[in-house]
Amino acid sequence: MRIHPRASFESWKEVVRGRSRPFEREDREALSRLAYQLEAMHHHFELYNETKALRAKQMLQEKMLLESTIRTEVLRERELLLDSLGEGVFGVDAQGICYFINPAALRMLGYAEHEIVGCNAHDLIHNRSADDRPLTYDECMVQQTVREHRQHIQEEWLYRKDGSRLFVRMIATPLIKQGQMAGAVVAFSDISAEYEAKEQLQKLHRQLFGLIEGIPLLSE
C-alpha cells in the first residue's frame, strides 16, 4: 500500500464554524498587562478608600479636639467675664441641678465649687422665703423661669453654707438649647446693705410716726 498525493487542486470550499477572529500574541500580551494594571488599580482603590476612611476619622477627631479646645476657651473667657462682673452667677439644668457657678457667687455663699456643682441649687441655697418659711418649688422663681420660659427678676434671700442669709436681687433667664428648655442662668447681686438701709429708714419712720401719734391733737 502506498500513498498517492492529492490529484485535484480545484477549489473545494469548506464552511468552518465555532471560530472567531484570532487572538494574536499581542492580545495575549495585552491581556496579561491589563491584568497587572487592573490588579494595581484595584490595590489603589482599596488603599485610597482605606486612606479616605482614616482621613475622615482623623478629621472628625481633629474637629472634636478643636471644638473641645474652643469650648474650653469660651468657658474660660466666660468665667473671666463672670468673675470680672462681681456678680454671682450660676446655672441650673431643667431639673434645677447646678452645673456651673462663678467664683464671685462661691465667695458670697461661702461654698467651694465641688460642694455646689451637681447639687440641687434650690435645696441648698434658696429653700426659704423672705418671711423665713420653707419655699416650695412652685414658688421658686428659678423653677418658674424654667417652667414658663421667661425671665424673672426678683429680690430674694439666699442662704450661705454657715446658715446666714444674703439678700440679693436675682435675674433668672431661661436657657434654651436647640429649641429645648435646658435650664436657667441666674445672676444675683448682694443688696443686703440696701436692704438694711431700707429697714433702718422704715424703723425711723415707724418711730417718727409713733412720736407723732403721741402728740395731743390741737383741738384737744
Next chain:
Amino acid sequence: MVQNLLTSCDDEPIHILSNIQSRFFLLTLAPDVFDVWQCSENIFELLGASPEQILMRPLERWMGGAYMDALGTTVERLRQERRIRDNFYIDGLFCVVHLQEQCIVVEIEQCGSSQMQTMRNDITLSTFMAEETTYMNLPHLLDHIASRVLEQTGYARVMIYQFDSDYNGTVVVEKTIRLKESFLHHRFPASDIPAQARALYLKNRFRVIEDVNAAAAALLPSTNPGTLAPLDMSHCYTRSVSSIHLEYLRNMKVGASMSLSLIVNERLWGLVVCHHDRPRRIPLKQFETWHQLSMLFSIQIAHKLELIHYEKLSYLKLRRELLIESLRRYQDLPFVEAFGKVFDLYRKTLDCDAALLWYRGHLLHDMSGWSDTSIHVLLETLTPHLHDRIYLSSTFGIDFPQFHDAATAIGGVATVELAAGQMRLLFLRFEQIDTIEWAGEPKKELVL
C-alpha cells in the same frame, strides 16, 4: 489506518534520499586526502570514469592540479570561517562545497565560461538590497517580492504562501504569466508540506526541482563509507525530492519548481513558490544568490511584522491607559461601581464583542442572551484551563460546543484571573463563519 499512513508520510526521511537531480554531479570526499567516498551514478559524464573506477581513490587522479588547489583553498576557507557553504569556478565547472562532520561534499555543474560571464551580470543580492522597501506595508512588500522573483526567474507562476499556526498555507500573493489557473487565496493543508519537509526548509532555504519528470541520479554507494550512514543532504542544493512530492507537482501540472523559505523568529512563516509548466534550468551559481535573497526577504518581512506588532501593541496600550485613567477618575466610588462607569472602555481594551467582570461575587457584563447561571457555568468550565492565570482561544465554539448556540454564538474567549482569585476578566469574540477555499479536497488518496 489512514492516520497511520499519513503519519508514515510525515516520517519519510527526505533528507537522506541519496539521489540528486541528474543534470548535476555530486562527490563526497574524505577529509584531507580527498579520496572519493561517494559519487553520483552519472559521474562518467563528468570524469570519463565509472563509479567503480573512482570510488575510494584520490580525486586528483581525474582532476587537474588547478582544480585540486581551488578545492583545497575553498575547504580551508570554510574551515577557518566556519561557513556552511562556499563555491568556486574553474575550467567550466561551477562547484559548491560544504563540510560535514566527517566528509566533504562537492556539488558540480558543467558550464561554459561564456555562461559564467553572463551570470556575473545576472541577479545579485545587492540589486534587491538597493530597492527601497521601507515605505511599503506587508501586503505591498509581498506583492513586490513576488513580482521581482517572477521577473528574475522567468517562471510562469510565483506564489507566496503564508502559514497559519497549524501550518496550513494560504496563497496571499500570486503573480503569473501565461498560466490561466489561479491559486490566489487558496489554502493548502499542512499535510502538503509535512513536518520533516518544513524542518528541511528551515535548514536549507532554497530548493529547486528543474524537471519533475527527470530521472534522479543515485549516490553510490548509498551508505557513506566514512560515516557508515546515508549522506545527510539537508544542505545540498542539487538533491532530488520524494517521488510523492514529484507526483504531487505533476498533478498540479507543474514542470519545474523553485522554493524559497521565509523564516521569521526561527519559524517557517511562509514560502515563495515558483512554478513553471515546463522544465526550467537555473544555474547552480544562482542557487547561492537565491539562498541569500530568501534571507533578505525573511528579514524584510520580519521587519514589517515587527512594525505591525508594535503598532498593535501601542494601540492596545493606549486603550489600557485610557481605561486606567478613566477608572482613576472614579476612585471615590467602590471598585465595581467605578468599573461600571468605564465598561465600554474596558471591552475595547481587547477589541472584543462582549466582556465581563466578576468581582467578589458581583457580575458586570454586556453578554446578551446569557443568564447569570450560565455565566457562572462558563467561568467554572474555563477555570481548569487557566495557565499562568490566562486562557485564550479562537476556537472556543469548537472546543466547548456546549456553549455554542445561535443566541450566544461565541467563537473566541480570553480570560484572566487576578487579585488572588477575587477578580476575573472575560472577553468574548462572536463566531465568525469562515468559508475556506482549499486547493482541492484536503485529504490524501490511498491506492492499494
